Amino acid sequence: MNFLAEKLGVSLETFKLTVAVFLLILGITAFYSFSGISTLVRVIGLLVFVGGAAAIVFQTELGRLLWQFVVDSRIEVRKVVWPSRQETLQTTLVVIAMVLVVGIVLWLFDLILMAILRFLTG
Template identity: 40%
Template sequence: MANPSVEAVDTSSDKLMLIAGVLLFLAGFVAFFWLSGQEWYVRGAALLVGIAAGVVVGLFSSPGKSFIAFAKDSYKEVRKVVWPTRKEATQTTLVVFGFVLAMAVFLWVSDKSIEWVIFSAILGWK
């Protein structure tokens, strides 16, 4: 049974676009190192142009368009989130710190009790 969340690239034009995008992306890196004798801004521009061209070509493919739609839907969902107020966040943080402190004390008492039972009561070490 196929996994519905995995998207296969079916058409040859999509495959070619993705390959071209990857090649342009890599060309930006190659140009950056190939232009090692040039100024830093020339090398940086070559790198950025290659990366941007690769990303743009990749986004025009079918998987790229699906990614853009997914990103838009995700942004809409994030805008629906009700974030806690400052007071709620502070109270929650204090509860977490209190619980961590209580657990630390409990584990310390447990450790010292087991240590006392084993080393003092059973083995007789001092």
């Protein structure tokens, strides 16, 4: 009995995801098929199809896991200590200075190698 319930649950999940993908494809096809209609109306229709597909996906286990991931990600972003404006400016200036220094060193290295190559090849 348990095996049958699990199999039915998996097939229902697959069916829901298939219907959601079908709705997305149908919405995109309708958006481009009705090019004579106002763009605003077509976008609203596309958003209705995407919303319907999202509602179906969030009824599945995969959708619930995805939503939990989004919630957990937002919680983690709130924990981040963002740098101040002064720290960001100082770090940016250090990066720019180092890029310039490395660029000049590589340019000088290239000049030296070219001079050596010209000397060797005549």
